[in-house]
Amino acid sequence: MRVAIVGATGAVGQELLALLAERDFPVTELTLYASSRSAGKTLTVGDETYTLRALPEDGNLRADVVFSSAGGSVSKAHAWRWAEHGALVIDNTSAWRMDPRVPLVVPEVNAEAALSHRGVIANPNCSTIIALLALAPLHRAFGLTRATVATYQAVSGAGAAGIDELRAQTEAVLAGEAPTPQKFAHPIAFNLFSHDSAVGEDGYNVEERKLLLESRKILDAPELMLSATCVRVPVFRAHSEAIHAEFARAVTLEGALAVLRAAPGVRVVDDRPNNHFPMPLEASGRDEVLVGRLREDASRPGALALFVSGDQIRKGAALNAVQIAEHLARQGALRARELSA
Template structure:
């Protein structure tokens, strides 16, 4: 099995490499690629030295699978070239997510729909993945009518430059007086920005639109009403979501607990009297999605509130990508 990673030096790419190091992933040969400034740099993987290649060099390696995490522009330019050569591409950018001819996959939910002919497979947005991991099993039982979600998203979702800005401000640098690279329009340290990605003419951000559209595609139900508000918070360990769900059937809280407790990849943390609930502090470095604060919404019929947390670099990106690759290998599609 020949595996390639495009964007190997980025935050998600590095997590992919770390996870592959600890998994029994059947890769005989690994090839790493990144931006031009990283070409020639060296990495160690399973006690072997690897050199960062150009993406054009990667194209000549007769790969079986290539994992992309280098942004939409790179994916749009290069993913089709790999696919034309018979290589299966799993892309972590937004380039192909809403393409009607491409699958948008969370293995636990819709991995069954993959086929050997799928050569470009989209990995969903980080905040979408953790949301649908909770919504989908509940939808099967009670049929979701409407979702209202507010996200509190880690600075790591913006990338290394955001983390650099946070660290500078934490060290005491003044956003308005000192010269350093700023990725956000305001300070992020000790602040919350109701602003994830760019604003559109309708007042929503691109991140909010992703949440709304991707959720419907993954769950294969366009009738679900969903609205979202996304905020950037000075947190490193993961994304948090406050979610209000209205069902078409009356939900039973005990049954909700039972369903989520039995859902693969989900951990229920819900004992408020003992101060047990999901937090990025505990999700950091873990692959599961954590859910808690599960309670009835007494203001609306057939409704409940809950709180979801997951490490956005792991299940929200690298883990889900690798799980798709593992599923393809299991099905003998590569």
């Protein structure tokens, strides 16, 4: 299969490269695209050295599958042109997620939706993917009606620049210097702040709106009510979320635990005697989303409280995209062009 990565030098691009190798994705030819600034430079992956290319003017990426994570404006401008040249575009940006022509897919939740693509499939927002790994099986079992979510989001969600900023600022503060925000508007070292996306008229920011709208689309639950408070915390690469969830049907702790233990992509970490629950440090580098702190919500009969941590770059972005491609390949719906030609 001819694979192209657009945005190969970014945090998600790097993770995609690692995952393709680790999971033995059947790559026959790998082409790496980057910004015109990086084009011409080389990138070594395992034993291979690749020359980074600028995006071609004609839109032909010479690939069967394109993983796009170069940013929303790039995907907005080019995704359908790439698809017209025969590529399946799996887009990691927010550009096309809410477009009715575009399936929005978490393979453990709605893999079947991927099959109806017209050339572009969208990878959901990282916070949405991580929340839904836990909420989707509970929704299927009990009928999710409302959720309130408070997030603890890692700086990796803002890319490599976010990671660099946390490290540099923390070093400065420990040395007695003032933190100098560059990527973020506010200091991130030993601090936290409301998510760095624009705030709308209703007071919700773009990240919070994504959690609501994308969850509705992925779960095919247009009446789902969801209110999120998204917060950036000084953690490198896994997002956590405290969730209160209400259901249409009666739910017990045991019933919910049984559902989560059987859920794909979920690892239940709920060791009360040892106070061991999901933590970003343990979620980092893992494929599974960690789910725990499961409680019957003391403030509402039939509701649940829970806490999740998931690797934002991995399952929240790169891994989910690769899993979409793998699912289509397993269904025989993703063919190398040489096979279908």
